[in-house]
Amino acid sequence: MMQAKDPRISFLEGIRILDLADEKASFCSKLLADMGAYVIKIERPGGDPSRKRGPFLGNSPHPERSLFFLYNNTNKLGITLNLGHPEGKGIFRRLVSRVDVVVESFSPGYLKDLGLSFEILSRTNPKLILVSVTGFGQDGPRSQYKSCDIVSSAFGGQMCVSGSPSTPPLKPFGEQSYYTASLFGAIGTLLALKKRAQSGKGEHLDISIQEAVVSTLEHVWIRYFYENIVAKRQGGLHWNNNFCVLSCKDGHILISLHQQWETLVEWMAGEGMAEDLTEERWKEEEYRQRHLDHVIEVVQRWARIHTVQELFEIGQLMRFPWTTVCSPEKVLESPQLKSRGFFVEVGHPEIGTSIQYSGAPYKFDGCSLDRWERAPLIGEDNVQIYQKELGLTENELQELSAMGVI
Amino acid sequence: MGNGILNGLRVLDFTWVLAGPYATRILADFGAEVIKVQSKKTSRGAESNLTGYFNTWNRNKRSITLDMSHPEAKEIVLKLIEKSDVLIENFSPRVMANWGLSYEEIKVVKPDLIMVSLSAMGQTGPWKDFVGFGPTIQALSGLTYLTSFEKDSPLGVGYSYADMIAGLYTSLAILSALEYRDRTGQGQYIDLSEYEAMCTLMGPALMDASMNQREIFPQGNRPNDIPAAPCGCYKCSGMDRWCVIAVFNEVEWKALCHVMGDPSWTKEERFSSLLKRKENSKELDGFIEQWTVQHSPEEVVQLLQEVGVSAGVVQNGEDLAKDPQLAAREFFVELNHPVLGRTTTDTTPIKFSDYPKARWKAAPLLGEDNRYVYLELLGFKEDDLSSYIERGIIG
Numbered sequence: 197m198m199q200a201k202d203p204r205i206s207f208l209e210g211i212r213i214l215d216l217a218d219e220k221a222s223f224c225s226k227l228l229a230d231m232g233a234y235v236i237k238i239e240r241p242g243g244d245p246s247r248k249r250g251p252f253l254g255n256s257p258h259p260e261r262s263l264f265f266l267y268n269n270t271n272k273l274g275i276t277l278n279l280g281h282p283e284g285k286g287i288f289r290r291l292v293s294r295v296d297v298v299v300e301s302f303s304p305g306y307l308k309d310l311g312l313s314f315e316i317l318s319r320t321n322p323k324l325i326l327v328s329v330t331g332f333g334q335d336g337p338r339s340q341y342k343s344c345d346i347v348s349s350a351f352g353g354q355m356c357v358s359g360s361p362s363t364p365p366l367k368p369f370g371e372q373s374y375y376t377a378s379l380f381g382a383i384g385t386l387l388a389l390k391k392r393a394q395s396g397k398g399e400h401l402d403i404s405i406q407e408a409v410v411s412t413l414e415h416v417w418i419r420y421f422y423e424n425i426v427a428k429r430q431g432g433l434h435w436n437n438n439f440c441v442l443s444c445k446d447g448h449i450l451i452s453l454h455q456q457w458e459t460l461v462e463w464m465a466g467e468g469m470a471e472d473l474t475e476e477r478w479k480e481e482e483y484r485q486r487h488l489d490h491v492i493e494v495v496q497r498w499a500r501i502h503t504v505q506e507l508f509e510i511g512q513l514m515r516f517p518w519t520t521v522c523s524p525e526k527v528l529e530s531p532q533l534k535s536r537g538f539f540v541e542v543g544h545p546e547i548g549t550s551i552q553y554s555g556a557p558y559k560f561d562g563c564s565l566d567r568w569e570r571a572p573l574i575g576e577d578n579v580q581i582y583q584k585e586l587g588l589t590e591n592e593l594q595e596l597s598a599m600g601v602i
Numbered sequence: 603m604g605n606g607i608l609n610g611l612r613v614l615d616f617t618w619v620l621a622g623p624y625a626t627r628i629l630a631d632f633g634a635e636v637i638k639v640q641s642k643k644t645s646r647g648a649e650s651n652l653t654g655y656f657n658t659w660n661r662n663k664r665s666i667t668l669d670m671s672h673p674e675a676k677e678i679v680l681k682l683i684e685k686s687d688v689l690i691e692n693f694s695p696r697v698m699a700n701w702g703l704s705y706e707e708i709k710v711v712k713p714d715l716i717m718v719s720l721s722a723m724g725q726t727g728p729w730k731d732f733v734g735f736g737p738t739i740q741a742l743s744g745l746t747y748l749t750s751f752e753k754d755s756p757l758g759v760g761y762s763y764a765d766m767i768a769g770l771y772t773s774l775a776i777l778s779a780l781e782y783r784d785r786t787g788q789g790q791y792i793d794l795s796e797y798e799a800m801c802t803l804m805g806p807a808l809m810d811a812s813m814n815q816r817e818i819f820p821q822g823n824r825p826n827d828i829p830a831a832p833c834g835c836y837k838c839s840g841m842d843r844w845c846v847i848a849v850f851n852e853v854e855w856k857a858l859c860h861v862m863g864d865p866s867w868t869k870e871e872r873f874s875s876l877l878k879r880k881e882n883s884k885e886l887d888g889f890i891e892q893w894t895v896q897h898s899p900e901e902v903v904q905l906l907q908e909v910g911v912s913a914g915v916v917q918n919g920e921d922l923a924k925d926p927q928l929a930a931r932e933f934f935v936e937l938n939h940p941v942l943g944r945t946t947t948d949t950t951p952i953k954f955s956d957y958p959k960a961r962w963k964a965a966p967l968l969g970e971d972n973r974y975v976y977l978e979l980l981g982f983k984e985d986d987l988s989s990y991i992e993r994g995i996i997g
Binding site for chain 1: 606607608620628632653654655658705723724726727728729730732733734735736737738741742743744745746747748749750751755756757758759760761762763765766767768770771773774775777778779780781782784785788789790791792793794795796797798799801802803804805806807808809810811812813814816817818820821822823825826827828829830833834835836837842844845846848850907910911912913914915916917918919920921922923925926927928930931933934945946948950951952953954955
């Protein structure tokens with residue numbers, strides 16, 4: 197069926213998702229909501245615990261000002277519901293019968309203990325796709341272990357190769373393990389929907405955050421399996437010794453060490469700083485790799501007489517993959533990100549301001565991603581969902597509220 | 603190849619090294635027919651078919667050879683496009699257009715094609731021609747700067763993480779575009795920037811910098827915004843062995859103290875609440891390490907997890923290969939490669955409940971599927987194929 201391109205129709209329009217996830221996987225349904233899926237976030241009465249996570253707008257801790265929560269829940273609707281209460285369970289099952297997907301990040305077995313296992317939810321909705329994102333997955337000897345970002349990062353292998361030999365292993369900044377698992381969760385959701393379209397049946401997807409980390413380690417276990425090498429941390433020097441972080445007059449630059457070697461030496465020599473690197477033996481990459489410390493020392497002495505901006509601009513003109521090591525403030529000034537409209541202003545009328553968010557990393561020619569609604573306030577859409585969608589009366593809603601269900 | 607869900611979906615794959623191949627690997631794992639376009643000239647380094655790196659990122663795919671620099675290659679590519687659903691490339695902008703294969707030209711042949719251009723910076727903007735690899739993008743996004751213990755010595759993440767993230771976003775974008783095509787019949791051109799992909803994972807920090815106008819510093823293993831103390835990485839017995847511990851409340855704190863044998867320092871006023879422990883975390887970490895160094899990381903973690911405290915072993919490549927949790931879930935599997943022999947690869951973190959065991963295949967040899975693609979799919983005659991091979995267009 198062909199029809200005219202309608203920019204108002206978004207990619208995932210018509211897909212309905214309930215989001216029960218906390219900080220571990222709220223990014224999963226955000227990715228889908230940002231592409232047009234209809235996502236209802238279900239929070240416990242009083243609000244999701246991840247609302248207590250900083251940083252906060254204006255540096256003042258408040259459940260409606262958590263930038264972490266706001267970022268991870270754009271374009272979702274929000275309701276409150278106590279899943280521990282018998283009435284709450286009934287309402288939850290009614291909601292489940294009306295959606296395609298539930299995303300959750302409770303410890304394995306938690307939903308089952310509540311009487312809301314996948315098997316039971318499937319009876320309510322045989323086409324339901326349940327996406328479970330947990331530290332180690334639903335089974336295996338470690339499935340009941342307590343996890344958090346640093347635990348996933350350690351067990352997953354991120355930390356062993358980050359940091360320098362003189363420091364402890366280092367966790368990547370931000371909740372990278374959660375984001376990675378959420379990306380897999382979102383991809384899995386779309387695959388499961390496609391599978392359901394063929395089979396007519398639902399699915400329980402079991403995403404392990406540890407596995408998400410292990411699957412995105414690039415070289416770490418490949419080198420072990422193929423070369424018996426146990427990769428170690430080596431500070432600002434990239435694992436393959438091809439890139440390193442150096443100091444300039446006014447900050448740090450990331451440079452490549454071996455690409456276009458002769459051009460680099462010529463450049464340094466032109467400024468009288470190449471020292472012995474002009475000698476023939478350094479032209480061989482293998483020799484340079486064996487005496488890497490010396491190469492880095494000489495290039496470092498040269499880099500230090502320059503500003504970061506000089507090396508970045510001239511380097512890129514000469515096709516070197518170099519760049520400033522940017523602080524977040526510097527990222528905000530990026531002419532490239534600005535030119536592409538990467539940052540989006542999202543209105544927050546109740547605090548009388550708009551907030552600048554990172555947008556989406558893709559541009560689609562036939563479909564716009566211009567719907568940016570801020571995350572829901574606690575229980576913001578209770579009336580809309582419970583009264584208009586489920587058909588509860590105002591009185592019923594008040595009663596449920598009095599019982600602590602909503 | 604692979605199993606089921608995406609059977610019938612054909613992907614023409616012009617990507618190389620990591621980000622692009624990782625994206626198409628996910629599609630291939632779930633049954634798409636991914637045809638990787640290679641040539642003798644480009645099959646070097648990370649794109650050399652007989653390396654572990656290539657075998658890992660290109661399993662379940664087909665390989666054909668085609669020398670794109672030859673003027674007759676374009677006609678062949680257009681024939682392939684007619685038979686494909688998705689085209690993906692990660693050249694620098696302009697390369698496809700120089701071959702006469704811009705989206706505008708391609709969609710004439712195949713109006714509902716989904717085409718993805720994955721590049722370091724995106725197809726537009728003042729930096730569109732800048733050169734960048736994973737480490738470049740990590741430095742540009744703020745990740746390298748913030749992944750450190752102190753402001754003046756950025757360390758960063760020890761691998762090309764940004765490439766993996768860009769690969770994940772690319773496969774997500776393709777699946778979304780397919781969902782849209784199924785519903786509307788419309789194709790799509792997708793311009794995906796690896797730089798932006800990495801920046802989306804710095805979301806809250808970038809909002810903090812823009813809204814609170816304050817300088818954000820690297821925070822090592824003790825992020826300010828994580829409500830845990832102690833929270834960190836501690837030395838254990840053995841050569842370069844480490845564990846991590848994170849304590850989120852008083853119950854967990856008491857459990858940790860008990861496991862350590864309730865030494866007298868744990869009762870000091872300065873460690874009596876989460877806030878105070880956070881304020882005095884340096885001293886606290888020193889004390890904790892006095893205990894952890896007496897044990898292996900596995901011992902520490904077992905002791906602490908038994909009493910409900912979050913703790914982990916800092917696992918290296920060897921630990922991962924032998925990890926009982928990963929083994930129980932059959933995360934690593936063996937694939938037979940015609941030349942490399944028995945090789946080990948990861949499966950996928952996307953685990954379906956009732957899915958038949960993967961019928962996976964190692965990465966292809968260079969041009970392994972030339973006969974299938976050119977003869978069966980495109981219907982070339984044997985003579986045509988020989989002629990293309992003789993003239994170096996294929997091969």
